[in-house]
Amino acid sequence: MEYNFPEIEKKWQLRWIADKTYKVAEDTSKPKYYVLDMFPYPSGVGLHVGHPLGYIASDIYSRYKHLNGFNVLHPMGYDAFGLPAEQYAIQTGQHPAITTEKNIKRYGEQLQILGLSYDTDRELCTSDPAYYKWTQWAFIRMFNSYYCYDEQQARPIEELIECFKQQGSIGLNVACGEEMNFTADEWNAKSEKEQQEILLNYRIAYKGDTMVNWSPDLGTVLANDEVSEGLSIRGGFPVVQKVMSQWCLRVSAYAQRLLDGLDMIEWTDSLKEMQRNWIGRSEGAEMLFKVKDADVNIEIFTTRADTIFGVTFMVLAPESDYVQLLVKSEQKAEVDKYLEAVKRRTERERIADRKVTGVFTGSYAINPLSGIEIPIWISDYVLAGYGTGAIMAVPGHDSRDYDFAKHFSLPIVPLIEGCDISEESFDAKEGIMMNSPQPGKSIEGGLVLNGLSVQDAIAKTKQYIEEKGLGKVKVNYRLRDAIFSRQRYWGEPFPVYYKNDIPHMLDVSDLPLELPEVDKFLPTETGEPPLRRATKWAWDEQNREVVETSKIDNKTIFPLEFCTMPGFAGSSAYFLRYMDPHNNEALVSKKADAYWKNVDLYVGGTEHATGHLVYSRFWNKFLFDLGVASMDEPFQKLVNQGMIQGRSNFVYRVKGTNKYVSNGLKDDYATMEIHVDVNIVENDVLDVEKWRAWSPEYKDAELILEDGKYICGWAVEKMSKSYYNVVNPDDMVKKYGADTLRMYEMFLGPLEQAKPWDTKGIDGVHRFLRKFWRLFHDEKNEPNVSDEEANDKELKVLHKTIKKVQQDIETFSFNTAVSAFMICVNELGDLKCNKREMLEPLTILLSPFAPHICEELWEMLGHKDSVTKAKFPEFNEQYLVKNTFEYPVSFNGKMRFKKPLPLSLSPAEVEKEVLADENAVRWLEGKTPKKIIVVLGKIVNIVV
RNA sequence: GCCCGAGUGGUGGAAUUGGUAGACACGCAGGACUUAAAAUCCUGUGGACAGUAAUGUCCGUGCCGGUUCGAUUCCGGCCUCGGGUACCA
16 A cells, blocks of 8 residues: 555554643743634544534644644543433433543544544543532632622622621612612621522522423423423423522623623624624613502513503513512402413423413503503513513504404504504504604603604603603613523532521532432432432531531531532533643632633534533633633634534335335336435445345345446435434544545535535545655655755745645635645646655645644654644745736627736736737727726726 | 525535636546556536537526626525524513
8 A cells, every 4th residue: 555544643643642742831932822622522422424523623723823833722621411421321320420431432532543633631521520629619609709780890799798788788780680779787687597598699609599491301400592492402302481499690790791792702793693692682771660559660671662652551471570469359360370371381382382362460550651541461472581571562563562462452553654553563663753642642741752763762762761760771681690500410519508598608628529429310209309319418517528418417517409510510611721720729820821811713513602602701701800710701713613414325115115226217116215324325326235234124125226336315414323324433534544534524615614424525535645645755655755956837836835725724714725735736746746845845734634644754754853843834925926927808708818918017008918919909800999907917808 | 583694517615805607526428557456647527509620609606687897706686595593572
């Protein structure tokens, strides 16, 4: 074999390990660059060919940066806590730690054979107590912090307590669950327990009653980003809404900073947009509606303050606290019936059938601007979790209110001149106001909006209600606090014990608090989390250690928390830990953090847009506030690699027979499509022998061939075992080598685009590497490199390639970079060029893409040091400059001829040249040119 | 519904700021080398029409229109597909 990739790749992988080639340390003499992949969850099935796409891309980029003199941090680790390992544990009884370890080992091997330049000494794993110690530590710090809006940062909770002692809560501008008003005296008079309960309303990590997504099948709560269309993302189980006391993180306090920070970072617009939508900032107004004959004011939120005169009723969310206050006795039975019906419906059912439902409370509110009485209704189209859980309904200009009004025959008032609301509401924020107030229903000296544009009316109303004290301008966010408890075993234990039902934190010096052993990984019979089963899960406050559960006396020994942290806990600050992974005194040392700062390039999939990428930005901002992280934003630049889909192959069975017809002939028969393993199909041609051996049912099958071949049909589907379309990177490496696989994955198409994996074409890349190898070798495969000087023609080829490849790498256009290499090697092959002056820079240039072969050739060229220590070649513009050019000229976009002209000519001279050219004169048919268009020294057109 | 993104040969995909559309690769067809195969190399390869031929002409970047000397690229409208999100007031 002339290009012996198995031997070469093995040799260099072992040498990289032995020499610690990719080990990095802080080095202030060099600029730093931090390249990070989103670390994988090590699942049982191993990697398929789609996973390494991003890893290869980031590896190419970090190698490229390294060649350009940067000190590159490029680590890898494992996000090891999670549901699949636990589900597997429940089924088999095997401890998730064992499964996880096994899977990690397999992942490690699969990644290693790809030749990725990770500093493996920095590898981390979120389920390792030495790592999750710092997850627990951060949680304690969040518990001991509150968020101050004036300072726009997290502050120690002691400051807030001091404030309460001195002046109470009045006038404080801090993040909290619900507004509280108490004086210093009131605070000081409260018991310790009451004070602690109040503080939970302010802590950044807090325990509170919240509406949660509860999955009965999984036996746990889920965060909003773990639920889609009323089903859990993992497993697709139904989710119901339920009020539970849970640990939460006050992510909402950071909403504005999370939004503002997006302007400072280089992410794709679509990803930023997704985050903006998720955060969902909306500017509006909060207004109070007085309830008739009751001492209650209903607070509502609206973005359409201008429509205040079109309010014909109000609606409360079924879970709203106002409901019980406002239900009149004569309506009570009906309301209770409705509330009961709503409770039974899952989130999914609510979405699936959008029937208009609701019930009248019997109470009326008074429109503060018109004085008109309006009925108060209850309906599940109003959400308790957003705004105030109550709305003013404007059926003329809100489609949901419109449907409700139509269904219950409530009045509808149009407010925009010329709008047609006979069939549907007019929701657009445009037009000129009318009916504001309605004729004959104005209040003396009240607000008048008639004749104003919608935008002006919104502004005027806001100003008016603020002046009159009827409400205030308010910004609302869709972003909810993160629910941080999971009723699960395989997660980080909370460093929390309960004393008199009040949560207390362990001391930082007591960490890590390790997961206890349990007999089963299932919830208890009474539905409590698995940790309830642990026999040793109590905290001895005096000796500061975990002791037997049976010893709990609630005097010195207390119960520990039974819930564990969710999947995103461990992945929220791992990028900081890589900077200083063995530090036992801090998450990251000041020195390491000051040097590495933040991630310069983060590569991963879009599926984390609203989960991980929100949580980790929040977490990092919190640590930034503490002074632990030096950068406000953790990920400066982010590139999303597209998903690699599977490409399935089919055979076509003629119905009711054991005959199979080739794709091109299938229309002549009634057939059914059957998946066939893509690994026994090449270029859509079925390997019949392997197929017959694949399954007994095909052993004696009759085939109807075309041109002597069986051609399979194909379709793009998810890569999945059940479609038999999973392609394993190990097999590809075995067959073609890691260098070929790396380059082929890049060649497949633009990095960010989703594309199907198709093995067709990998031969082309493999062929390229063989051609590259042959440039350095003679017919007998003996090294053969000439020391002759390169000529201009060859240097032009080289410098053209350097320029193109450099540009392409910097713009993550790796597919065209691979093309540039192919063109270059083809041209050098044509020139029969084997000159060292050419081959050395080319080897360096190619080494980020195909490191193994380049190391081998580099060594062959007589270098002792690794090619990774080389310097990226500089291109010289001088070799690219042309003295003359041969550009096409077209007349009115139709006729063309080619003419070489010196570059230095002025447009007038060009015109003269053209008229002197007999071809041109012929094409011009005697007409004189009106205009000769010369762009940047080239003729692009001649207009006659 | 709303918000993004994308539609180019048989296939994956190129094309800088508006300037020769289809680079590069796959596949296919033909050829060279070989006893043969593998490997390698060479030639052709968007479509239609004309020509013995070199070649030439026309049509072609989802559809319709616009701006321009010139549009895959810019503008307006529509269609299709992919992603996100949703009773968010």
